[in-house]
Amino acid sequence: MLDIQTYRDLESFRKRYRAEAPGWPAAVQQAIRTLAISGIRDPLSDQPIPPDRLVVSGPNLRETIEADGLNSRQRAELIVLRRLIEAGELLPLDKLRMYVSEAVTPFARYLQARVPHLRSSEYLPEPDHWLRGKVANRDIRRIGLPPAALQCVLCNEVFEHVEELDKALVGIAEVLNLGGYLLATLPLAYGQYESVIKARWRGDDVEPELLCEPEWHGDPVHPEKGSLVYQIPGWELLDQLRRAGFRDAALHAVSTTSYGVLGEELPIVFVLMAKR
Numbered sequence: 001m002l003d004i005q006t007y008r009d010l011e012s013f014r015k016r017y018r019a020e021a022p023g024w025p026a027a028v029q030q031a032i033r034t035l036a037i038s039g040i041r042d043p044l045s046d047q048p049i050p051p052d053r054l055v056v057s058g059p060n061l062r063e064t065i066e067a068d069g070l071n072s073r074q075r076a077e078l079i080v081l082r083r084l085i086e087a088g089e090l091l092p093l094d095k096l097r098m099y100v101s102e103a104v105t106p107f108a109r110y111l112q113a114r115v116p117h118l119r120s121s122e123y124l125p126e127p128d129h130w131l132r133g134k135v136a137n138r139d140i141r142r143i144g145l146p147p148a149a150l151q152c153v154l155c156n157e158v159f160e161h162v163e164e165l166d167k168a169l170v171g172i173a174e175v176l177n178l179g180g181y182l183l184a185t186l187p188l189a190y191g192q193y194e195s196v197i198k199a200r201w202r203g204d205d206v207e208p209e210l211l212c213e214p215e216w217h218g219d220p221v222h223p224e225k226g227s228l229v230y231q232i233p234g235w236e237l238l239d240q241l242r243r244a245g246f247r248d249a250a251l252h253a254v255s256t257t258s259y260g261v262l263g264e265e266l267p268i269v270f271v272l273m274a275k276r
Helices: 010-038 072-086 106-112 165-175 236-243
Strands: 002-007 098-100 118-122 150-156 176-185 248-256 269-275
Touching (some): 002 010, 002 072, 010 248, 072 248, 098 106, 106 118, 165 176, 236 248
Parallel strands (some): 098 118, 098 150
């Protein structure tokens, strides 16, 4: 079963949360048992993935339930992408001009094998980083592609680390053509409108201002130090996107045992979708 519900404001999600949250822990446990018996399907091809190829490496189901290089939240994003293609909102993968803000991850390799016109990059501010010259170096605040060069941009777990998020959203809008889409996953402060600000950027050569105990997330190209969290976006992100030049912005709540999309605290994964 595939359940996708779309929200354009916090209050509409709150109504569902108040009505359904008491039953969610039991629903998650039932879904885990189903996955262990039936396996899942690939989010783009529907090819079956048997249970013995699933890896649950920790309690955070949004980040785990791994198979063929994809985890739960990444499959959720690809399900939304597939729906846009099937609805005629985006071109098929073999014709789609797409950018993804990662290049050396299993998710990037999955797309590189399926999207001929894919552009991918990593953020490599150090001039002597060993990946320099091997993959494109791009800063999401200024992607560096011509205006309207892309039909789709994918960002996974990036927005919480961006020093100047408003600037990045404007830049993404500029490289998308009219009718193009931004799809993203991110940790969401799902219960509030305001973002949780953890650090403030003060310039490229200045240490950021820390507003609380610093939080670091894993970074595949900087595994020794990780990536600092500047903010956990709240629902105000949808308004930020509209101000940045997107005509529509919404959060899709995706849940499906068929494709192995689950969360832990919530039995859903949020996928951000914004249309240029």
